Amino acid sequence: MSLVSMLIADRIESATRYYDRWMNLITWGQDKRVREAALGYIDAGDRVLDVGCGTGTLAVKAAQKGAQVTGFDLSPAMLRLAEEKARVAGVEVNFRRGYAQSPPLDEEPFDTITATFALSEMSPDEAEMVVADMAARLKVGGRMIVADEARPTNFLLRLSSGLQRAVVTLLTFIAIEERPTRLHDLREMLKGVGMTVTEEQRFQSGALWLVVAERRGEITRPQKEIMEPVIHRGIKGAWYDVLCWLFVLPLAVKSGLYRLGKPNPASPLFLTSNFYMTFKIVVKALHGRDCWLLVEDSEGWNVWCATDTGGFNAEKAWALMRAYDLEITLDHQRIVIPRLGGKIARRLKELTGWEVIKGPIQAGDLPEFIENDFVTMPAMRSLDRYYDLHHRLRIGTLSALVAPLCVIPFLFVLREYLGLFLAFGVLSSFVLAIFHYWVPGRTGIVKELVLGALLSVGLVGWTMARSEPLSVRLVWVLLAILVYCFIYGYTYQASTPVIYWKRIWK
Numbered sequence: 001m002s003l004v005s006m007l008i009a010d011r012i013e014s015a016t017r018y019y020d021r022w023m024n025l026i027t028w029g030q031d032k033r034v035r036e037a038a039l040g041y042i043d044a045g046d047r048v049l050d051v052g053c054g055t056g057t058l059a060v061k062a063a064q065k066g067a068q069v070t071g072f073d074l075s076p077a078m079l080r081l082a083e084e085k086a087r088v089a090g091v092e093v094n095f096r097r098g099y100a101q102s103p104p105l106d107e108e109p110f111d112t113i114t115a116t117f118a119l120s121e122m123s124p125d126e127a128e129m130v131v132a133d134m135a136a137r138l139k140v141g142g143r144m145i146v147a148d149e150a151r152p153t154n155f156l157l158r159l160s161s162g163l164q165r166a167v168v169t170l171l172t173f174i175a176i177e178e179r180p181t182r183l184h185d186l187r188e189m190l191k192g193v194g195m196t197v198t199e200e201q202r203f204q205s206g207a208l209w210l211v212v213a214e215r216r217g218e219i220t221r222p223q224k225e226i227m228e229p230v231i232h233r234g235i236k237g238a239w240y241d242v243l244c245w246l247f248v249l250p251l252a253v254k255s256g257l258y259r260l261g262k263p264n265p266a267s268p269l270f271l272t273s274n275f276y277m278t279f280k281i282v283v284k285a286l287h288g289r290d291c292w293l294l295v296e297d298s299e300g301w302n303v304w305c306a307t308d309t310g311g312f313n314a315e316k317a318w319a320l321m322r323a324y325d326l327e328i329t330l331d332h333q334r335i336v337i338p339r340l341g342g343k344i345a346r347r348l349k350e351l352t353g354w355e356v357i358k359g360p361i362q363a364g365d366l367p368e369f370i371e372n373d374f375v376t377m378p379a380m381r382s383l384d385r386y387y388d389l390h391h392r393l394r395i396g397t398l399s400a401l402v403a404p405l406c407v408i409p410f411l412f413v414l415r416e417y418l419g420l421f422l423a424f425g426v427l428s429s430f431v432l433a434i435f436h437y438w439v440p441g442r443t444g445i446v447k448e449l450v451l452g453a454l455l456s457v458g459l460v461g462w463t464m465a466r467s468e469p470l471s472v473r474l475v476w477v478l479l480a481i482l483v484y485c486f487i488y489g490y491t492y493q494a495s496t497p498v499i500y501w502k503r504i505w506k
Contacts, residue, residue: 023117030204031117035061037201037210038114038145042067046111051134052118056082056093063091067112071095109139116147119189120182123297125255127184128222129319132193138215144195146186150202150209186211194220224323229258229283229293244277245394250300251276257324258283261290265331268370270359272338273298273312278363285363289370294320294335304340304497314347321352336374339381340497361386387436387498396433399492400426406488410480417477424455425488432492444493445486452485 023031035058042048044066050059053071055078063069063086071093073079079095086093113134119127134144186209187197195213202209230253232240244251252274260283269292272282279295286293296316298306306312317337327333333354337345342358349356360369360380369376379385403425410418428451432439441447456478463474493499 030208033203034147034208034210035116037203038116038147039065041143041145041212042112042114047108049110049113049134049137051113051115051130052121053082053095054078054117056085056095058114058116059093059095060085060089060091062114063093064089069093070110072098074098110137110142111139112143112145113138114145116145118148119146119184119186120148123182123255123299123316123319124184125297125323126316126319127182128189128192129322131189132219132221135190135193135195135215135219140215140217142215143198144190144213144215145210146190146213147208147210148186149183150186150207151183192220192222194218222323224256224320226257226259226324227254229260229279231280231283240276244275252297252300253279253295255295255297256320257326258293258295260286260293261288263290263292265329267291267330268336268374269294269326269330269334270336270366271296271317271341273301273303273306273341275300275302275306278302281363282366285366289367292330294324294326296320303338305494307341307343312341312344314344314351317344317348318351334374339376383498384437387496389434392433392436393430395492395495396430398495399429399433399488402488402491403429406484406491414473414477414480417480421480421484424451425484428452428488429492433496436496436498442499443489444491444496444499445489448485448489448492449482452481456481 038058039061042062042065046062046067048059048062048067048069050056050062050069050071053059053073054075056071059069059071059082071079071082073082073095074097076097079097082093082095086095115130115134119130122130131144131146138144187200190197190211190213194215194217196216197211197213199212200210231237240251253276255274267290270282270286271294272278274295274297282293294317296312298312298316301309301311303312317335321327321335333352334357335348335352335354336357336359337348339358339361345356345358348354357374358376359374360366360376361383362380365376365380369380403422406425407418407421410421428448431451432444432447436447439447440450459474459477459481460470463470
């Protein structure tokens with residue numbers, strides 16, 4: 001839930017001011033208790049780094065207590081509010097913008113590092129590396145204070161929490177195509193990098209967890225095992241293929257580094273997502289070749305969907321590259337990324353200093369791409385070539401499956417038009433997909449509204465042809481068509497890679 005709040009506050013700046021109030025509401029006021037508990041471990045004069053400082057509540061209070069505080073966050077909107085809080089409180093806090101994976105390196109070791117409601121916004125790979133990075137910036141004897149959402153200890157509350165998270169997962173993906181927060185084992189993460197856990201506190205019947213650890217020696221980074229790819233075959237493989245093709249379920253493989261063939265330090269390195277179907281296609285395309293395949297945790301979504309929502313990003317790739325010590329493992333610094341995820345290239349190059357090459361759109365072109373000395377020919381970069389009839393029929397099927405959900409409101413209003421809207425939804429799904437380049441409009445919403453306009457004209461014409469008056473109810477139907485087309489067009493454009501403006505939230 002905290003991730004949903006953060007996303008809305010970040011993407012809709014006018015909502016940023018309500019972030020604290022919303023967090024207070026969804027945690028039943030316990031977020032304040034968590035931050036007060038964290039504040040109790042901060043002493044006057046401490047040099048404090050607050051990672052993922054958000055709106056600056058903890059950072060400002062620590063500064064009021066006499067600490068020298070540096071606040072670090074990615075969201076400009078949140079940082080502006082944090083700076084305003086500091087001005088009102090009359091304290092000085094050094095707020096900086098950046099990713100949690102790259103806090104300031106030019107500082108002296110910190111006495112205390114805090115991360116409240118921040119780690120759950122990251123994948124396990126990122127969170128592990130962030131904890132290791134934070135620990136390395138602590139002086140010996142310094143404290144790390146992490147707090148986040150957790151599974152309740154009470155059985156009934158755990159059941160209730162599980163149901164709530166399932167509902168939030170569904171609604172979050174439908175609305176902003178993100179997934180809610182991750183629940184990490186904070187204790188094990190801290191112990192895994194060599195920290196000594198000294199205290200723990202549970203809040204809201206265990207739904208919120210605060211862990212305090214101390215640095216008493218050397219910090220170790222997470223070590224990952226290189227894996228062999230496993231492609232499901234037989235009935236299970238066919239079932240997975242059907243689920244991935246028909247429903248695009250986020251079936252995922254484990255993130256990490258895979259060994260294809262018998263690679264050596266000079267073998268090429270490829271990056272992809274952990275969506276099972278994507279992974280399978282890439283592995284099959286590279287069959288018989290010796291190379292490394294870095295699989296990023298994209299929440300089980302394909303590359304272009306995950307890239308658009310931020311689930312496939314440079315920070316996650318960088319975390320994996322460091323976890324596997326690829327600068328040492330390989331005797332080159334070149335990584336090939338998917339072209340549909342190409343917008344992460346600049347950031348990945350900034351983080352790593354490596355040469356980042358955008359590969360072909362279709363994995364099937366990888367052998368030719370390799371033979372061509374890692375140069376993509378024009379045909380390999382063509383989205384129109386990629387979006388062939390096979391892909392269009394698949395997108396049409398996916399959109400048509402959403403039609404029954406979109407007509408649910410008509411069970412309660414305008415019920416006599418239920419069948420019309422259902423038929424329109426299914427038909428327009430395939431019309432949009434098959435005739436994508438012929439239907440006017442640059443976005444799915446506009447394209448669907450064009451079809452909706454044709455339906456509206458048809459209804460009005462049919463009414464007039466029957467010599468019936470244009471009633472108020474018909475006006476409501478025409479307005480319903482407008483709303484329906486907006487929602488359905490949004491669903492369609494979120495399903496096809498050839499429309500880049502997919503999210504009204506961005």
